[in-house]
Amino acid sequence: LKEPSVHASQRSRSQTNRSQANVQQTIDSVATRVTIDPEGQVMKRTTAPLLLNYLISELVNIFIVFIVWHYSSATAVSQLSVAYPICYFVSQAIPRAISQAQVAYITKAIAESKVKQADECLAYHFVLQAAYFILSLFFAFFLSISFSGQAQLADTDVNYASVYIPLNCTLGTLLSIFNNSTEALLLIEGKNTFNMVRSVSTSLLQLLFILMAYQFSAAQKEETSLTQMAIGQILGQLVPAIVMIVYYQDFKPS
Known part of the structure; x- marks a missing residue:
């Protein structure tokens, strides 16, 4: 026997309602308060702030290099020229590139109403960042050992390889992933x-934290260690991360 048309119609409406609820839940899980924008205005609005953020970040890094060059010893400068770009690339550049690729794909998917793809991209993004963080741990361990051996550092400079590099490549990477x-x-x-x-x-x-470290060393009449610069960089990323955890509403149910 065929199902009565009334019951079939009710079941169809029920399935439709469930489908609509699932779609809405998926939209909310991607990013709350995001509106679907077929004209691509979301991507246009993100371009200028993105470029300005890059500009500010790079200017700060240039200034940090200048501070170290001005206040540190010649040995520290030679160490910085080798390890600082490597640590910056590992802990900052790659996590930022992954996050910006996420921005580009998700905004495009939302503009095209491809909600499921956007939701999957968000999930894959955090999986990829977690995998990269584990990789950075191994890289930091390998780099700290090989760098101290090849550079033939003095005993007083061993803390540079054993503290500065792991600190930047691990904690710096973790905070960079969250902030980006x-x-x-x-x-x-x-x-x-x-x-x-x-x-x-x-x-x-x-x-601010880096300058405080240098001023402390100057007051103690000691040479500034690049480990202090690493600590300053970590603290500089840690404070905004804590603020974001407390303030950012998308990390808790609305």
Whole structure:
């Protein structure tokens, strides 16, 4: 016997309602308060803040190199010329590249109403970042051992290889993943002003903590260690990360 048309119609409406609820839940899981934008305005609004964030970040790194060159010994400068770009690339550049690729794909998927693909991309993003963090741990361990051996560092400089490199390549990578991921979500949601404040505060805090380390060394009449610069960089990223955990509403149910 065939099912009565009334029951079939009710079941069809029930399935439709469940499908709509699933779609809405998926949209909310990608990023709350994101509106579907077929005209691609989301991507256009993220371009200028993204470029400005890069500019601010690079200017700060140039200034940090200048500070180390000005206040540190010749040995520290030679060490910096080798290890600082490597640590920066490992802990900052790659996590940022992964997050910005996420921004580009998710905004494009949302504009094309491909909600499922956007949701999957967000999940894969965090899996990829976690895998990269594990890889950075092995890289930091290998680099700290090989660098101290090949550079033939004096006993007083061993802490440079054993502390500075692992600190930047592990804690720096972990904080960079978190800060860049929240930056990606803020850009997607169009919170450009708040994102700019967060980016500038991160850069200024890094400079502040590094300058405090140098002033402390000068007061003690000791040579500034690049390990102190690493600690300053970590603290500069840690404070905004804590603020984001407390403030950012998308990490808790709305």
